[in-house]
Amino acid sequence: MLLPRVDDFAVGRSAHREEMPMPLPEDYAAESLYRPEAWFVHDLEEINKEEQRIVGIIDTTKLGFLVDAQVERPGHPKHFPGSVAIQATGTLGQLHAIYILGLRFTEGWTGFGTHIHEARFRKLGEIGPPVRAICTATRVRNLRSTLFIDYQYIFSQEGETIFQSTQRAAWVRREEV
Secondary structure (H helix, E strand, O other): OOOOOOOHHHOOOEOOOOOOOEEOOOOHHHHOOOOHHHOOOOEEEEEEOOOOEEEEEEOHHHOOHHHHOOOOEOOEOOEOOHHHHHHHHHHHHHHHHHHOOOOOHHHOEEEEEEEEEEEEEOOOOEOOOOEEEEEEEEEEEEEOOEEEEEEEEEEEEOOEEEEEEEEEEEEEEOOOO
């Protein structure tokens, strides 16, 4: 199976650390499988086709009801929710599939997470400092017209890893477009 074209946005584009991160691509809303309030990735630092890597920035002050609903108690501060980490891995995986592999929903592709092999919350993430979220595809396989992608995720805050995970997703092309 031939993979679809890779968008020009994906080819080697990255923001330098001293510059502001890039906003998500303008066409992402049309390609995403979720609405913006569920993306949880607010900006991009890097889209690197050669390294099969997406680096996103999560603004922890914009996580909405999942933080607002947390009850602060002694020893239990408001924090970066684990559910946001898991959902953000889906967003990062979609960004990888769309802008590195060219698997666009508008061209018939749809994907789902199939396995969370490992998920470790290494440190409590704080509300305030941004989270740097790295998604790297470690393996891409084509089996019977389905693309299986293995991902490694590392989320850090102020230089310390707060979450890491290995997961798999499957992408298939719908018959009708």
